[in-house]
Each structure stands twice: as structure tokens, then as C-alpha cells.
Amino acid sequence: MPTSTGLQLRPFRAVRYDPAGAGELSTVICPPYDDIGPAHARALCRRPHHIARLLYAHDPQAAAGRLERWLQRGVLVRDTRPALYVYQQQLGPRVLQRGLIGELTLSRGGSPSVLPHEDVQAHVVGQRAAHMAGLRAQLEPLLLTYRSSERSADRVIADITRRQPLAVAHIGGITHTLWASTAQAEQDVVTRHLEGCQALIADGHHRHAACRQLSAQENRSSWHSGLALLVDSTTHPLRLTAIHRVIPGLEPDKAAVAAADVARVRPLPHGPQRPGPGELVLTGAGRAWSITDPDPRALDDALAGRPPQWRDLPAAIADHLLLACAWSVSDLPGAVQHVHDVHQAASAVAAPGQGTAVLLPDITEDTVRQLAGEGVLLPRKSTSFGPKPAAGLALRVLDTP
Incomplete structure (x- = not known):
């Protein structure tokens, strides 16, 4: 069990697509669960062996049967030796992300080795837990970022990426590449790299909470571990952007x-722009407004019972001061859409x-x-x-009990 000594990433035998049975890898994997809209997901689910048929399954037991059939027919195969996997995303010559999957x-007791930074919804955690337990598998890794001053692993990882890759796929101009390290000496270097x-x-966050929920249940020792991608932000910093709010039923003039x-x-006067620090931008119907300097009393009322640090958080001001208090927008499904790209919003x-x-400014990883x-x-x-990892490159499939 991890303590404050650091992260423990163990080798495992990944289940992966075999192109001989599944076809070209790029046609059966996809962006992560939350990055695909319903129409796109339905289209992908019509493809015979696409990972979406497992990822978006409404009946986990039926999906488990499909997964088992794919394994029996060789569409999916389990690697013969436990490995740590190096995963890289690249756009042309530029490496966007490189990390370790294991x-x-x-x-089980709240160790500080893994820190959540966003709250979760209990019903979503329950849905994720039911899906994972029914399938007895994790189809996409948690994305974790850490910082290490130990650089010996960088050389090992760089050496691994010079070898023949296990898998290469292309999604939307991004090249996804996977390598395996089965050598004990290399794995020992990675272990020391993650200490502290x-x-x-x-x-x-919801999948992490789902693993914790399953781990707490009796006879769930398999869920004391979770599939994870660890990215060292000192060498490959992740991109961090805000998530914007779109309210279809709100008229912009009345909102202003x-x-x-x-x-x-x-x-x-020149229309919407990317918000600066301490600013929100309201836009609609070709007009735009800058929103700054929240009224202190109104903010106190809106954030009553919340941490005092929320007073400086753009999302807290947008959701609680504007959406809930000023505009009385309900928290019902569909009332607010969350859009990751400022221009799309x-x-x-x-x-x-x-x-x-409502366009939000970025906040820093610090x-x-x-x-x-x-x-x-x-x-x-x-x-x-x-960038988030693709779903379907390396699966964690638990052994049949």
C-alpha cells in the first residue's frame, strides 16, 4: 500500500488489439470517453470490433461477453510478459506527450501520493464502477501528472522509444505510439524515479473514485490498483485550459x-476575446461583455459554505455567482453545455x-x-x-475469478 514514499507503478500484461484479427489499429481505437459526442459514439459503435462497442455499452454484462469473444477469437490478445509501457503522442515532429502506463x-486510506483536484458526482461514480466491475476491465488509463527531479528514467525511456514499437495508430493527425519495457533493470530505474x-x-476523477469504491467492497482486491498513464510535467508538461459554459436558453442581452x-x-466593442486573468467574457448574438470585480457581498452569498479559495476561481464565479444567482439557471441535464475550446464556445x-x-480564463497547474x-x-x-490518452491501445483486463 503506498504511503508518502511516492507512487508505485507495477508492470502488467496488457490486452491489445491484434491487427491480424481486428484490422488497422487506427480504425478500432478512439479518443477518450468524454471527448466524443453521442452521434459520433453511435457511429463508432457500428464498426465490428471498435473499442466504442465496449466503452459506450449500456449493458456491462453483454459487453463482458463481447470482450471475452474478442479474446477467444484473437481480436484482442494478452501480452505474454508483464511490462511497463511507454506511450507517446506526436504531431508531426513535435512530441506532445510522453509517459508511462502501468x-x-x-x-485505500487517503494516501497523499495521488491528489484529486475536482469534485465528483456520486451517480457518475456509480455508473463507472458498475461498468468496470461488469466488464472486469479498464479500457482507458487515468491521466496523472507528476514532477520528478530524478532524471535517470528519462534516458531509459528515451532508449525504449528508439526500439521497434508495439503499436502505432493515427487519430486526427496525432500519432499514438506504444512501446514495452520488460527488462527488470529498466523497471527498477522507473521505480526509483517515482519514489517521493x-x-x-x-x-x-470519476474512474479513480470508481476504483476506490470497488476496492472498498469485499473481495475486490483486484481494484486496489488501477490502469494509469503517468506523465512527468518537468519534461513533458500537459496543456491546461479552461472549460467554457454555453447556456442555450439564456438571452445574452438579459444576461448582461x-x-x-x-x-x-x-x-x-470588437466582439468576444479570450478572457484575461480575473475576467470572464459573456458573449452571444455577435455581442460580448467583459465581467470583472464581483460584488463582495453577492460573492459571499453565492459561495456560502464553500472554501474561501473559491472566491478567486473563474469556474466558481461562473457557476455560482452568475449561473445560479444572477441568472437562476438550473443544474438540470442540458441546461448548461461544457465546451473545451474557446472558439467553439x-x-x-x-x-x-x-x-x-461564458468564456473562462485559464488557470495554472501550480x-x-x-x-x-x-x-x-x-x-x-x-x-x-x-492531450488525453486514446482508448483501446492498452487495456487492463482482470483474470476470470
Whole structure:
């Protein structure tokens, strides 16, 4: 069980697609679960061996049967030797991300070795847990970022990437490459590299909580570990951006007037722009406003019972001061859409009658780490770390009990 000594990443025998049975790898893997819309997911599920048929399955037991059939027919195969896997995403000559995939030991007692930074929804955790337990598999790794001053592993990882890769796939211009390290000496270097390190969950809060939930249940020792991708941000920093709010049923002019009751609102004559520090940008129907300087009393009321650090968080101001208090927008499904790209968010409401968008400024990884270390969870949908790993490259499939 991990303690404050650091992260424990163990080799495992990954289950992977065999091109001889599944076809070209690029046609059966996909972006992560949360990055695909319903229509795209349905289209992918029509492909015979696509990972989406497992990832988006409504019946975990039926999906488990499909997974077993794919293993029996050789569509999926389990590697013969336990390995740590090096995973890289590359755009042309530029390496976007490089990290290590393995089985990460998860604390059952709240060890500080893995820090969440966003809150989770209990019903979503339950759904993820039911899916994972029914399938007895993890189809995509948690994305964790850490910082290490130990550089010996960098040389080992670089050497591994000079070998023949296990798998190469292309999705949307990004090249995804996977290598395996089965040598004990290399794995020992990685173990020492992770000693004393503390990881921040960049993506996968609900899946992490689902593993913890399954681990706490009787006879669930298999879930004391979870499939994870660890990325050292000192060598390959992840991209960190804000997540923006689109409210289809809100008229922008009325939103600007109501926002002026709780903050300073100024028109932006040249249209929407990327928000600066301490600023939100309201836009819709070709118009835009800058929102700054929240009224202290209104902010106190909106954030009553919340951590004091939330006063400086853009997502907390957007969700609680504006959406909940100023605009009385419900927290029902579909009332608010979360969009990761600032230009897509602004474009979604550019025409009259399409609603209103609230554009949020980016926050830094240092801020996220500091708050997580203090035990302060950010509002949901505050941050977007990337690039995220593809689903389907290396699966963790538990042995049949």
C-alpha cells in the first residue's frame, strides 16, 4: 500500500488489439470517453470490433461477453510478459506527450501520493464502477501528472522509444505510439524515479473514485490498483485550459443586465476575446461583455459554505455567482453545455437565438496543485488537461475469478 514514499507503478500484461484479427489499429481505437459526442459514439459503435462497442455499452454484462469473444477469437490478445509501457503522442515532429502506463497502486486510506483536484458526482461514480466491475476491465488509463527531479528514467525511456514499437495508430493527425519495457533493470530505474513523487489527477476523477469504491467492497482486491498513464510535467508538461459554459436558453442581452447587479460589466466593442486573468467574457448574438470585480457581498452569498479559495476561481464565479444567482439557471441535464475550446464556445452562440456563452480564463497547474495539496477541490468542469490518452491501445483486463 503506498504511503508518502511516492507512487508505485507495477508492470502488467496488457490486452491489445491484434491487427491480424481486428484490422488497422487506427480504425478500432478512439479518443477518450468524454471527448466524443453521442452521434459520433453511435457511429463508432457500428464498426465490428471498435473499442466504442465496449466503452459506450449500456449493458456491462453483454459487453463482458463481447470482450471475452474478442479474446477467444484473437481480436484482442494478452501480452505474454508483464511490462511497463511507454506511450507517446506526436504531431508531426513535435512530441506532445510522453509517459508511462502501468498498474498504479491506489491508496485505500487517503494516501497523499495521488491528489484529486475536482469534485465528483456520486451517480457518475456509480455508473463507472458498475461498468468496470461488469466488464472486469479498464479500457482507458487515468491521466496523472507528476514532477520528478530524478532524471535517470528519462534516458531509459528515451532508449525504449528508439526500439521497434508495439503499436502505432493515427487519430486526427496525432500519432499514438506504444512501446514495452520488460527488462527488470529498466523497471527498477522507473521505480526509483517515482519514489517521493506525488501525482495530480489530470483526467479520470470519476474512474479513480470508481476504483476506490470497488476496492472498498469485499473481495475486490483486484481494484486496489488501477490502469494509469503517468506523465512527468518537468519534461513533458500537459496543456491546461479552461472549460467554457454555453447556456442555450439564456438571452445574452438579459444576461448582461442581470450580471451587472453582481459584478462590473463592460461592453467589448470588437466582439468576444479570450478572457484575461480575473475576467470572464459573456458573449452571444455577435455581442460580448467583459465581467470583472464581483460584488463582495453577492460573492459571499453565492459561495456560502464553500472554501474561501473559491472566491478567486473563474469556474466558481461562473457557476455560482452568475449561473445560479444572477441568472437562476438550473443544474438540470442540458441546461448548461461544457465546451473545451474557446472558439467553439463563442461560435456556438454567434447567431441570434442560440443562447449565451461564458468564456473562462485559464488557470495554472501550480494553482491547481497548490489547492489540491491543501485539500481544496475545484468546481466540476474547471480544467481540461491534455492531450488525453486514446482508448483501446492498452487495456487492463482482470483474470476470470
